[in-house]
């Protein structure tokens with residue numbers, strides 16, 4: 001691994017200035033789980049790392065019934081999973097976070113680092129997209145709030161400018177009848193990373209779906225909303241047949257990738273099966 005200088009700014013503004021001054025030769029360091037792998041493999045060779053470790057403002061989880069949830073960028077996956085606030089108001093998020101990787105990564109990796117690395121084979125982005133997340137970004141020009149659908153641009157590419165830092169993830173307050181489910185499919189039990197993921201967030205009255213937001217990740221370059229399937233579910237009583245129909249639309253509409261872990265057709269089929277089961281389980285209707 002190439003030698004590097006380790007910088008520890010005391011404020012977000014100081015960190016932004018370091019990023020702007022050092023340009024491409026520096027990287028932000030949060031938990032280091034993704035960064036260190038990239039550096040060991042010499043895919044990344046920064047001369048400076050700007051650590052966020054001293055920025056206490058980037059830690060913690062708060063909830064307000066009107067404003068919704070705020071998760072500091074430095075919050076660990078394990079902290080999201082065990083947060084009583086997340087468990088009470090966004091159980092699908094807590095359940096997703098509890099399944100990320102393994103205990104070591106969950107206790108070292110941060111939610112901000114996960115989003116900023118923009119690795120497609122991860123869990124939080126799709127789940128957060130279904131929940132309507134917005135990402136708070138801070139740079140020399142001030143603060144901006146970006147919809148997660150605009151924040152994730154492509155494989156390993158985000159909308160962050162060189163001097164910008166993700167400070168917070170925000171979720172809107174759950175509406176009446178809010179419910180949801182996150183499913184991930186692993187090709188083998190030994191794998192940590194999902195081959196496909198489906199997140200469904202709804203507002204429901206029993207079996208009646210008032211509103212649906214559905215996102216697929218891990219099988220696509222970036223997670224995407226499936227708006228045709230969402231429109232099919234909204235305003236209807238969900239049956240096993242409707243779940244099947246929606247899942248077929250999901251599988252047809254995704255931009256499935258083909259790589260060493262799975263062909264496009266295999267991923268499409270797995271997404272169809274996982275989507276059907278996820279919708280059916282959420283609404284408590286039979287699905288084989």
Ligand SMILES: Cc1cc2nc3c(=O)[nH]c(=O)nc-3n(C[C@H](O)[C@H](O)[C@H](O)COP(=O)(O)OP(=O)(O)OC[C@H]3O[C@@H](n4cnc5c(N)ncnc54)[C@H](O)[C@@H]3O)c2cc1C
Pocket residue numbers: 027028029030031032033034035036037052073074099100101102105108109110111112113114115116117121122123124160164165166167192193194
């Ligand atoms: C063995 C292994 C298995 C894994 N399996 C899974 C899995 O099953 N599911 C899953 O979802 N994920 C998985 N991951 C990915 C894991 O979730 C991420 O590595 C982790 O969340 C990254 O967070 P970090 O704090 O360690 O980021 P770092 O490694 O510190 O940083 C990652 C990148 O983001 C940038 N960055 C970090 N924080 C910020 C910020 N606040 N603002 C701007 N840029 C920032 C860094 O510069 C760097 O480019 C796995 C990782 C490993 C190593």
